Amino acid sequence: MAYLPSNILLTPEEMARADRMSAESGIPSFGLMRRAGYAVAATALSHFPAAVRFAVLCGPGNNGGDGYVAARQLADGGAEISVHALGDPDDLKGDAALAFQLWGGSVAPLREFQPQPGDVVIDALFGAGLSRKVSDEIAGVISSVERAGVPVLAVDLPSGVDGRSGKPLGAAFKAHCTITFMTRKPGHLLLPGKSLCGDIEVADIGIPRRIIEAAGGSISENGPPIWSAHLPFVGADSHKYRRGHLAVFSGETSKTGAARLSAIAGLKTGAGLVTLASPEDAMAANAAQLTAVMLKKVDTNAELSDWLENAKLSAFVLGPGFGVGSRARDFVLALKDSPLVLDADGITSFRDDPAILFDAFEDGETHLVLTPHDGEFGRLFPDIAADETLSKPDKALKAARRAHAAIVYKGADTVIASPDGRVAINTNGPPWLATAGSGDVLAGMIGAFLAQGLPAFEAAAAGVYLHGEAAGLAGPYMTAEDLAGQAGHAMADLVARF
Numbered sequence: 001m002a003y004l005p006s007n008i009l010l011t012p013e014e015m016a017r018a019d020r021m022s023a024e025s026g027i028p029s030f031g032l033m034r035r036a037g038y039a040v041a042a043t044a045l046s047h048f049p050a051a052v053r054f055a056v057l058c059g060p061g062n063n064g065g066d067g068y069v070a071a072r073q074l075a076d077g078g079a080e081i082s083v084h085a086l087g088d089p090d091d092l093k094g095d096a097a098l099a100f101q102l103w104g105g106s107v108a109p110l111r112e113f114q115p116q117p118g119d120v121v122i123d124a125l126f127g128a129g130l131s132r133k134v135s136d137e138i139a140g141v142i143s144s145v146e147r148a149g150v151p152v153l154a155v156d157l158p159s160g161v162d163g164r165s166g167k168p169l170g171a172a173f174k175a176h177c178t179i180t181f182m183t184r185k186p187g188h189l190l191l192p193g194k195s196l197c198g199d200i201e202v203a204d205i206g207i208p209r210r211i212i213e214a215a216g217g218s219i220s221e222n223g224p225p226i227w228s229a230h231l232p233f234v235g236a237d238s239h240k241y242r243r244g245h246l247a248v249f250s251g252e253t254s255k256t257g258a259a260r261l262s263a264i265a266g267l268k269t270g271a272g273l274v275t276l277a278s279p280e281d282a283m284a285a286n287a288a289q290l291t292a293v294m295l296k297k298v299d300t301n302a303e304l305s306d307w308l309e310n311a312k313l314s315a316f317v318l319g320p321g322f323g324v325g326s327r328a329r330d331f332v333l334a335l336k337d338s339p340l341v342l343d344a345d346g347i348t349s350f351r352d353d354p355a356i357l358f359d360a361f362e363d364g365e366t367h368l369v370l371t372p373h374d375g376e377f378g379r380l381f382p383d384i385a386a387d388e389t390l391s392k393p394d395k396a397l398k399a400a401r402r403a404h405a406a407i408v409y410k411g412a413d414t415v416i417a418s419p420d421g422r423v424a425i426n427t428n429g430p431p432w433l434a435t436a437g438s439g440d441v442l443a444g445m446i447g448a449f450l451a452q453g454l455p456a457f458e459a460a461a462a463g464v465y466l467h468g469e470a471a472g473l474a475g476p477y478m479t480a481e482d483l484a485g486q487a488g489h490a491m492a493d494l495v496a497r498f
């Protein structure tokens, strides 16, 4: 597999632009298709050395063209090949027509394809050009392959998966592995596309990096290139205040655990000081379980204003276990000029009138981070959530612009978006992150990055990434306490890399 050191993702439209730009710069487009087809053939041989027959299913566009090139290459190497086409191959245009000529062998209609034991299906029906739901005929072929249990190597994308959104249009192959070209597309990383791709390989087919970067928009895979330049230097002379003071608001006495998880995660993520702001009735419960985290009684709006005036506080977390209602709303509005992570109950408190929240944080640099899961996202942004035409990155970006906030749209494919148009898709979160208290830990991590001076989008993306790394260290049987406990090790690993 080629090493492409980029976390850029290109949507199908952007990839088509890269194609055009490389043609304009004098790179022959058929050369790209030939290298794509060779890469498919090489992957087919290396992944499936025991294949009895490669069944190449070719579509009506350039994805099919890649399939014809691969078929020729595999046949020249002595493999048994069958080729089935959707539509009449004589109708192919441009490079795909050249590729069909290069194949030069027989082609049967797709509807006649019957998977046999020992087959490996090379799925070259549709890639970036999928534009509508697949027909019943194609859905029938997809289900016959699935029933036969033969493995599928997808060219560019499993046919049926929309490369922009990761959503299946009608039906889609479930591939054993997918080989794509130059960069991955968002649909490779977003669910359910991610789970339909199998192993993903990226082949360099010769489009220069400068063209990929120029064609690329704003969607990338979340990782250090996005935020590492903002990470604080943790040196021996670092005065603790330079690492910021994070304040986390505790809920009432029966619901204090969530905020403590945030607070401990914040401390381990490098905040210099962390204070838990607790209502009076929860002071004893909190005091009994805290050591390095400080405790401050904050019951009323007046007490909060007084504290904000007199303490040197850098960033805030409000929401975990806090309770839904007017106290949450009042506190948030009092914090409107400060960096704030608003999570869980803090988000739900604005469900009846989200505009109050969005308007409050409109001024200045983005300094609000919202961390909704699906349900919470739907409460704040019901119209955006309901719009089936939008991908998850589209939704997160629209929400970020409306709320003047960095959005962490959580899930197994968490998306982070900034009002300035940047979007990152996170990929390092293991499935066991879906555990009680995991979101509270994430809020504390993001709060700690805000406290250390990272801008909202960078803090959000760094927090989500650290959360995934810490979960990897904590292992599949972790609890949220373990997760918070691993934040320090994950931070140390990260800081050592820069």
Ligand SMILES: NC(=O)C1=CN([C@@H]2O[C@H](COP(=O)(O)OP(=O)(O)OC[C@H]3O[C@@H](n4cnc5c(N)ncnc54)[C@H](O)[C@@H]3O)[C@@H](O)[C@H]2O)[C@H](O)CC1
Binding pocket: 015, 018, 019, 032, 033, 034, 036, 059, 060, 061, 062, 063, 064, 065, 066, 125, 126, 127, 128, 129, 130, 131, 132, 133, 134, 135, 155, 156, 157, 181, 182, 207
């Ligand atoms: N730079 C690169 O990445 C290169 C990629 N290559 C390959 O080219 C395809 C994209 O090719 P394109 O012709 O644009 O699109 P497709 O082949 O995916 O499909 C277009 C074709 O299919 C018809 N169509 C769309 N949806 C449906 C549907 N549901 N049912 C029936 N027909 C449908 C549409 O009308 C067109 O006729 C990319 O994925 C790579 O595999 C190049 O080989 C090299 C450069």
Ligand SMILES: [K+]
Binding pocket: 063, 123, 124, 125, 126, 127, 154, 155, 156, 157, 158, 159
């Ligand atoms: K395909």
